[in-house]
Amino acid sequence: MSVITRDEAQLRAQLLDVHRYTVELDLTQGDETFDSRTVIRFTTRSAGDTFIELKPACLRTVTLDGQPLDPETLDDNRLPLRNLTAGEHELRVDAAMRYSRTGEGMHRFTDPTDGETYVYTQMFLDDVQRVFAAFDQPDLKAVFELTVTAPDGWSVLANGITEHLGQGRWRAAPTPLISTYLVAVAAGPWHSLRTEHRGLPFGIHCRRSLAPHLEAEAEEIFTVTRACFDRYHEKFEEPYPFDSYDQAFVPEFNAAAMENPGLVTFRDEYVFRSAVTDTERQTRAMVIAHEMAHMWFGDLVTLKWWDDIWLNESFAEYMGYQTTLEATRFTQPWVEFGVTRKAWGYDADQRPSTHPVAPEAVDDTAAALLNFDGISYAKGASALRQLVTWLGEKNFLAGINIHFERHRFANATLADFIDSLAAATDRDVHAWADAWLRTTGVDTLSPRVAAADGTCALTVDRAGSRPHRITVGLYDHDLTDEGRLTPREHLGLDVPQTAPQPIGKRPALILINDGDLTYAKIRFDDESFKAIRTGLSGLPDPLTRAVMWNALRDAVRDGELPPTAYLETARTHLPLETDLALAQGVLDFAAHQITDRYLRPEDRPTALATLGSLCRDLLRRTEDGDNPGLRLIAVRHFIDVAAHPDTIAAWLADGTVPGGPELDPELRWRILGRLAVLGATDEAAVAAELERDPSASGQEGAATCRAALPDPEAKRAAWDAMFTTDDLSNYLFTATARGFWQPEQADLVRAYVPRYYQDAVTLAARRGPAIAAAAGRWAFPYHAVDAENLALGYACLRDAEPVAALRRKLVDELDDLSRALRVRGE
Secondary structure, X not given: OOOOEHHHHHHHHHHEEEEEEEEEEEOOOOOOEEEEEEEEEEEEOOOEEEEEEOOOOEEEEEEEOOEEEOHHHOEOOEEEEEEEXXXXXXXXXXXXXXXXXXXXXXXXXXXXXXXXXXXXXEOOOOOHHHOOOEOOOOOOOEEEEEEEEOOOOOEEEEOOOEEEEEOOEEEEOOOOOEOHHHOOEEEEOOEEEEEEEOOEEXXXXXXXXXXXXXXXXXXXXXXXXXXXXXXXXXXOOOOOOOOOEEEEEEOOOOOOEEOOOOEEEEEHHHOOOXXXXXXXXXXXXXXXXXXXXXXXXXOOEEEOOHHHHHHHHHHHHHHHHHHHHHHOOOOOHHHHHHHHHHHHHHHHHOOOOOOOOOOOOOOEHHHHHOOOOOHHHHHHHHHHHHHHHHHOHHHHHHHHHHHHHHHOOEEEOHHHHHHHHHOOOOOOHHHHHHHHHOOOOOOEEEEEEEEEOOEEEEEEEEEOOOOEEEEEEEEEEEOOEEEEEEEEEEEEEEEOOOOOEEEEOOOOEEEEOOOOOOOOEEOOOHHHHHHHHHHHHHOOOHHHHHHHHHHHHHXXXXXXXXXXXXXXXXXXXXXXXXXXXXXXXHHHHHHHHHHHHHOOHXXXXXXXXXXXXXXXXXXXXXXXXXXXXXXXXXXXXXXXXXXXXXXXXXXXXHOEOOOOOEOOHHHHHHHHHHHHHOOOOOHHHHHHHHHHOOOHHHHHHHHHHHHHOOOHXXXXXXXXXXXXXXXXXXXXXXXXXHHHOOHHHOOOOOOHHHHHHHHXXXXXXXXXXXXXXXXXXXXXXXXXXXXXXXXXHHHHHHHOOOOHHHHHHHHHHHHHHHHHHHHHOX
């Protein structure tokens, strides 16, 4: 699909003023295509030529101001509109469009549980042209009127309130001015729950087979939604700008969620059908808050071009976490951010593909799509958190409200945003933006202590260029509890300092960035590191512990701390951990990075045994039932690191873990997947489990198990399914890929490593960006930590010309592989 460049978009925006789209979609035309009829009313400011985008299965007719245009002039996805005169015009397009199975455009899904079919749109970033003809760029906002014809028994959701006109026809209320990528439709036999809040219709929706689970979750989802809605109306002077607020939990969704105004779409894994931890519930609440923030920042005020995507995502990420803290029952969202999301940002910012939070060179939509990463989300949110720390929340919110007032139902740039902030404060926010938003990389902050006359002074050394406003925590050993560190005081410092900071008697621990208010790697002096090794779990604040675990993680990745030292620290302190996000994050890094990649193969069995022993300690500690979330984490990870099948096979046979929990579908598939890796199950057992759980999640679990079987024929079948045919949906592709490569099966799959670089390039070019990204992330041979894999990957980048989405993933994966080799000393 041809991409649009920034220069082309600017020229078209100068020429056109788009007023209204009238779109009719007919979803009754079979399983492969749907009919799309579009009327676009627009004005040209002067005479000239332009084009409109669409990607049809069949373009039937096109008329411009009543005169037919030749459908054969469609070139890829561009239909030229030549010799336009200044003034008003009407374009009519009649086409058949293809359904998608990759989560792009109009995605179609048939539920294996009951045979019911659902469709929904994902128009982002430039996929509206897969659904209807459009001038597809964010700064050509228009009013959208949609009519949908759907099969009997279906209901239709859209950006505005929908009305059933009879005979399967549904009409949505016209939208206010919105961008093309924000138009949304979801149709099917939805199970819907509705309420009203502050005079506005609220609804939540899922497929029928998930109805009992949505019923069980509805109270919490609605409670979080109402609380966030009310909190945003306390923060923002501009009221919610749309006529309703629906949240649809849809199948096979590529992202966590999408901020379509009035109709937010979520991946339906958030309708929990198996046991989850409270941290996972907190994450769902944060995603609800994140998407709702977009109703103002992204939907009401929209970026002018994709170089400012951070204005959408960084703002929503920051507001999502902060509003979850302020408005819901969840008290530690910033801990999960620190140990999970922030690590994502740090990793992305140290790769060759790094870019500024606000990049200046986003030349086309293909380049823009690559910037939805840990920098635009996590680093950007961290930068905004630092901005609020430096500017003050009152001034920050004042600037935000100025921004909404100036640009409501329009488009804005970084310069506009900074000007709005500057109007609310005397501080030099332009200089702050240059230092934080236009630069790349991670600063490193280190303590330096000078002692004289029985007292000490602290200097925070900075490797980097950004200013930081930080809190430094000083901790002493507890005289009554040898393993506990108690806070002495917290110091507010600006880095770079104007002079050393007196701190009195030397503390046992000096923790820079206590509270995690800035974005920087943290280092420890020798005395502090000794205190951490003995007292980490004794620190009272989980956010303090998160900063420490992140610092240890960074030190391992930078080759400054042996991976075994991290494992030893985890083995010592994690059995005493109470915060679920920390327990989950540390175990994830220990298992998937240290054990699977940073340690040599001969050291892996010992590491697995260490983690298994750690999980057993957590299981023993949670036998009384007081912490079911921590117990669930321990059970999951015990399964994942099991080196021998006996214990987990017994759990599966009994249907329960001794002392609980009983095995729900997620745990059963998890155990069967690990047994497949270990060669302790077979196809017959997978088929039997699929008969027990024929749901969509069951289909994915079976695909993972089958790909993980240590059998040449199973590997061949999985490879062919991924790379030879195009039958797998986006989710089934990912499920198959996640089972294929296993460290325990390195010899069996060795011949597939060079094949990957050939077949992935072909697949990505054939199936588009979503599958290309999945192939680069999930199908990459991550287990093969060796120079040969690295050389093959670099040769692919150099010679094979992979499409942009795959190239970006390969650059990142190969850099991670190179880092793993350095950590190993190879």
